[in-house]
Amino acid sequence: MKFTLSWLRDHLDTTATQAEILAALNRIGLEVEGVTDRGAALAPFRTARIVAADQHPNADRLRICRVDIGRDTGEGGIGPEGDDLVQVVCGAPNARAGISVIFAPPGSVIPATGATLKVGSIRGVESHGMLCSLRELGLGEEHDGIAELPDNTTPGQSYANFAGLDDPVIEIAITPNRGDALAIRGIARDLAAAGLGRLRPWLAQTVEGLFPSPVGWRIDYPEACPYVLGRTVRALRNGPSPDWLRERLVAIGLRPISALVDITNFFTFDLGRPLHVFDAGKLSGSELVICRGAGETLRALDGRDYIAGPEDCVIADDAGVQSFAGIMGGEATGVSETTTSVFIECALFDPIRVALAGRRHAINSDARQRFERGLDPALPVAALEAATRMILELCGGEASEVVVAGEPPAWQREARLRFERIAGLGGLEVAPDDAVASLEALGFAVRARDAASVLLDVPSWRNDIAMPSVLDAAPDLDPARRLGVDTVSVIEAECDLIEEVLRLRGLDAVPPVTLPPPGLITRGPVPLPSLTPRQARTAVARRMLAARGLAECVGFSFISRDAAEHFGAIPDSLRLLNPIAADLDQLRPTPLASLALAARRNAARGADAVGLCEIGPGFGEGGQLLIAAGLRTGQAPRRPGVGPEPASVWQAKADALAVLESLGVPMEALSVTADAPAHYHPGRSGTLRQGPKLVLARFGDLHPGVLKALGLDGAAAGFELFLDVVPDPKRRRRAAPDLPAFQPLTRDFAFLVALEVTADAVVRAARGAERTLITKVSLFDVYEGEKVPQGQKSLAIEVVLQPRERSLTDAEIEAVCARIVAAVGKATGGVLRG
């Protein structure tokens, strides 16, 4: 919303400075977005008069002007002739004695050129300034000579002031609740209530109707239009608006069109009251019908064609649809320079229907902006009178009687404020008298008041206050917790009033108060943990991954459908209906997909060996899972004495296990199987489970096909760990630690097994051979080659035996070893390697 300071002063009688007004606007919730002061660059320029213009002795085209710049020193003698006149050398053909001009003293910056003016000598004659054209001032293209001001202009005035250009344009942001502040009068009222002056009275004088209007109204869509007024003005002449109106509209960014159009725009901004004028000569029939659209095409004033649907409210004459109600008029019945008779529309339209229609047709107009926020329902009569009067003043003609359809809606509402609630909700102590005075300044009227509260009538223009509550309670809310809409309305109206009282004082006035410690009585000032154990686990996982050398990333939750397809299911239910870009259209199945894309971007920048991780959502039909994913690519940095170390399934497995261990997952409860999903290398990947079913993580080399499709060269191995799935660690007290006093002993075994036998099977069999003595079994060597039979491999394990009661005898050790050999043989078919 833009307005000029002088337009504001039409409604606000104030001595406040511009800075004070801007500060107040910010304070009361009308946020200042910008101030343009066109006059600032013109500050040095003054009105002046050429007293004498003599031919320059050394140049045919130059004149030596002696200029009255309105400076009267009272002593005489500033000019070279000893009088109060200034000598200026001027080359303009129209420079002559007697005319009023614009004078720039030395030191001025000429807006058009940016040059700074100096006292100079032109062909041997001193010149103490410059007489300017409008083009030099950046105000137009005229440059046939210096600008000539009206005769008898008093010299010495500020030119910007004289020309009405010292009027700053202020732009403020209007929040969606403040339809009343889309009017300059509404802004003035707020400022007056905030203590910046007095709201000037405004009264529309009635214009007597001289004849019955040849056009009338009929409302066939009363849900969309409860009330409409109109009247005809005939025998008028449309033409350009007067300068004052054109200047105001230009200042706020509107293009002056013709007096009739400019008048409607004036009231849109002055009173926040959009109007429409039909060219009565172009209307067919004697009735305008407000009705639903029925598929008609309307060419609107923006020159575009729209099709009116059944939800749209339109205005039609006998020839068809002529206007989108509350949004935009039609081209066919619009006014032009030749218009001699108009029908003025002044209506109330349903805000919601206007908003939805505007959104459907993607039309943003000043009218829609106001209708959808709600107009002052009590204003139509006065606004129509004021508009009629201005039309008669600017265009002549005579006005008909007013025609009406529908009824003014019942807008009257009341709201009660309990004074203690100002501090109770707003945290600011305000004396009841002061609070009431503020509200009265905003237009509220006291209906009743006692020591504790005040009952107020809400002004018609504040349709954000004490409106009927609309609740939309949770569908499955316990009926015992449901509240009546009336109960809420009362509280809400009170909140509305408190907001007004606070707003006018500025929220900076409210003293800040430290929150009391929660549960002060039971816990004292020490707060509970902020994180649940599960949330804390996520933090631990993040730290573990970073500590293992992975850089944490944050990737978009959506990626391209093509890329997503390589990492899991891409159901249509997870495809955005309105993606912002084609490569951001599918919710990702896993953050690993984002990491793979990130790795490719890094590789393109020359970083082909990276370690990345992300903890974020992956999406599937069943919902959203919190996944910790990691990806390592390329070769580890080369070092002396160490062979090439490409990213591999082993690093991925180690990363996944390290995180699981840090989360308190018992390592002995994990099993590893070679059955990871399709985006992993089928022979170099695995799944980590707790128990037979619970999949905690998967890991492995990425499938070469996926790498190729994504354009990733070289090695890449990753993992996905499902944080939501990891069971909570048992929160029981730890048992006393097992600390046997006897020294453990170790025995090594090498088994020949078939190639397909897994190390895990051998280790588990050995571990299960003896439950009390065997405390640890670990694999330390795998051998395949010439020294073992074809189709077999050798797996070497180390077994730790822990005596508990006494040292073991050789016979006992032999017995355990025999059981281990037997158990491994039974489980895997392995035999001791000879």
Place this chain on the structure above:
Amino acid sequence: MSDDLDALRQETLIALDAAGDLRAWDAVRVATLGKSGRLTGLLKELGRAAPEERRIRGAALNRLRDELTLAIEARGRSLEAEALNARLASERVDVTLPVPTGGGGSIHPISRTIEEMVAIFGAMGFQLAEGPDIETDWHNFSALNTPSHHPARTDHDTFYLPTPEGEATRLLRTQTSPVQIRTMLNQAPPIRVIVPGRTYRADHDATHSPMFHQCEGLVVDRGITLGHLKGCVIEFLRAYFDQPTLPVRFRASYFPFTEPSMEIDIGWDRRSGEIGGGSDWLEVLGSGMVHPRVLANCGIDPREFTGFAFGMGIERLTMLKNGIPDLRSFYESDIRWLRHYGSSPLLPALLHEGL
């Protein structure tokens, strides 16, 4: 001293001197003091000498034995030291060779900021609440007093997902506020939660990202006032920016789900970007007292309880605190950027260690 002892002494000392390594040294030791050593032999012979001579010669032998023992031990230590030095010299390595440091990992700045927020609000008794990224339009809009025709909805460019017939419209949450709703439905007051999380809006340019992060806060209890809201937010901002006198300004504003509503600015210098300095203001938070309708929609009686809510952009606060110029770089996963702005996993945000 008799000649033979003198000769033994001289010969032994010469031999010790000549012993170039521990093996030669040991031969001298055994030849002198060993079981069949020369000195041992002389001591054994002593018993056969006349008593008077035995006394004199015994004393001389003992002296010689003590002297040679000391000399042999000293020579032994010196040879050991030489041997060790030789070994150390042979074992020398080039310590400038590189080693794997194992580091290089880092925590993303967004995670870091969330940790800091949790630490500060945690000290004020807030708990972390979470909710799904895919929401219904009821949770994201309607429950928050933003019905479908509300002008505020046109400010949200919402991403929609296909919705099965007869079900609530599915969308990607445009704000973390739906978690407020879930919290109030599931928990009776007193409530004190913060909700950091991913949010989505169909907007993409230099200063907007289609995905970004917000942190929401919600307090509901008896006797909560706008003064508490101001106190809470001022204390947070001053702790977060580590500026005990950071200027904070409150401006009346409008949000559908709060009343009164306000926007919150901090002082800064527009030109230098210095927080707390200069004379400009920068908006960093939106906030207000929870709207009675929102409380009622969630089954909380607005006659009994009041509350406040606030929301802030995590990226924005991160950029301000760390001087990060470009929003889009947060999601680019450029390893150079991650290393530059990332933080150490071993320095988590802990109030007692300093943020």
